[in-house]
Amino acid sequence: MEEKKIKVECFRYCPETDDAPYYVTYEIPLAGRMSVLDCLNYIRENLDPGLTYFINCRKGFCARCALEVDGKKVLGCTCEVKGDIKVKPIREDKVIKDLWCKNI
């Protein structure tokens, strides 16, 4: 079976070391139905261990993995990915690191 690849464009920003936010694009395989969180996990586990985002229950209970995906506010765990996506923090002005904000 031919594996479908998608591009995940990810907001990155560490206020202590970066002057300004920037984006990194990762190419990952889309294997079966995957959520935004599955994509971020893939990146962290295989490509970039430093990518920072919130994860806990994976099933919509904790509701702390709120993100902005392609301009829409979603929960990373319940939002299905079908093609290329752009992932941003839920509040850019509240970022502690990458996709993890204060007060989520």
Added chain:
Amino acid sequence: MPRAEEYVDRVVETDLLVVGSEGAGAQVAIEAANRGVRPLVITKGAIGRTGASQCAGADFNVDGISAKELGFSGDDRDSQERFFSDIIHEGLFLNNQKMVEKYVEYAPKSTKNLLDWGMRVYYYASVHSEEIARGLTSSGKRWVNALRKKFKSMKLPIIEDTMVVDLLVSSGRIAGAVALDFRSGEIILIKAKAVVLATGGFQMAYPFNSATYDLTGDGQAMAARIGVPLIGMEMVQFIPTTILWPPMERGSIITYIFTELDTRVRLLNSLGQRFMSRYDPKMLEKSTKEIVSIASELEVMAGRGTPHGGVYFSMKYLGEEELERMKNGIIGLTKSLGETRYEFKTLLPRLIEFMKKEDIEVSNACHFMVGGIKVNELTETEIPGLYAAGECSGGLWGANRVAAACTQVGVQGLIAGKISPEFIKRVDQEEITPGDVKKIVERIEGPFKREKGMKVEELRRYIHDISGKRLGVIRDGKGIKEAIDMLKEAVEEVPKLYVSDKRSRKLNREWIGCLEMENMLTCLYATAIASSVRKEGRGAFYRSDFVLTNHDNFLKNTIVRVKQGKFEVGFEPIVTTTLPLPKGKMTFEEAVGVATASLVREDANKGV
């Protein structure tokens, strides 16, 4: 020598430190505060939004008579003695009977607290097909929301997104703990007269599990590091028919819950055979959790598994029309119940739609830790001032759990919250040894300071391979021995772990992962050596090389201790009160019969 305070970024003082904020932890803090002690809760997540409790079904148990007193229909045939006896049969006699007595005694009080604090209940029924109805069904979300509301209304102090890393002991007594604040990256020294561990399980040490990312056995490992024994660590409960594939639904037990609501689900192997007919021709898919787990595992081992190593959960045979009806029925039901959980409201209807065309791959997920920190019926450990409540503790369930863990954690939370203030009022804050703090801080900072070495992700894959293949549903002597050897090698790698992303100490997952890794390894190692000495099958524990349940040789609890960094495993006698222990040997099937005698087991072939 510098003072202890100089090794850390921040110092906080409290009477009672509660580690973990959920079913057990929140209840401890509330009860202790009611008794005039100021608690401080530290949790790796945010209260009400972390740990297993939020995900629970969730059911709460009370005996049929007390249920009536709480205003539910109840059951006159029941008694606390009968409930006690059922739990011990389900645990195949390994239970600490004093702890079971407390469970039964405190269950009504603990449940009443939750009802008083606003936890709404869907219905009162027999939840796990017990002959006697003893279950109040609510939801994990309703439960933790009620606890959080009560906790907040009392304005109790809490530090969130913070991991307690190690406990401090002076002159043989608890003196405090050291923690890492994720958001600021600061190391905190906590001075406390007593500590209650309410940290939950270590499901994350298994590659396929039903729980949350924060459950890495920190409480069990912290206790072990200061010499507190762990009990029954070989007893890991797996839950069958959990979604294995696709990734988006992986780890959801909604399929398992569904099998309890609708009995028309069929389990198929890759040849399309309804394999349960070979293992339990009478009960088929409605057999016990253990038998369904073992049967599915055996199918996979025989090469009849699905592409991702599970079995198929199938309803295609019902036809599209019937599945459409089923789907609409569920949508209607969730609406009328005011159900807001994603798994029920959105996921389940979507899965049924999907199942018109395709089967779902399911497997056995690591679900609940039957063993844990050794405590007595008052939640006391061997170290004065240290208590453990909830899933991180062991001893209550013996070899298996059928009754509610939700009730366990409430009951033990209540007891710890009642007992620890008595201790706190008698003692002064112990002096903290600066050298101990220095050592812990060095251990915490090690991975962050190292410039090269091994990435934690690499070690995670390695230990998941060990636990997934050798410490799962079916074990044997050879696999257990391999697991022990491989885990020893993994432990050697721990001092080499390093954080590759050094942008900031704040929210550094890799760094946190290194600290959690050490704890998961401790728990898995304890599981492996405890498994090696239990040469029989019992309850949640199944060995293909020793299938008999051997009362003559193994009616005793495994105990794992860490002494000067070395693990020791041995046995201790079971704590009994009124129920005598049986003799002889039983086949695994006979033992399952004993464990399920209190359940109604209808013939699955009837009317199907």
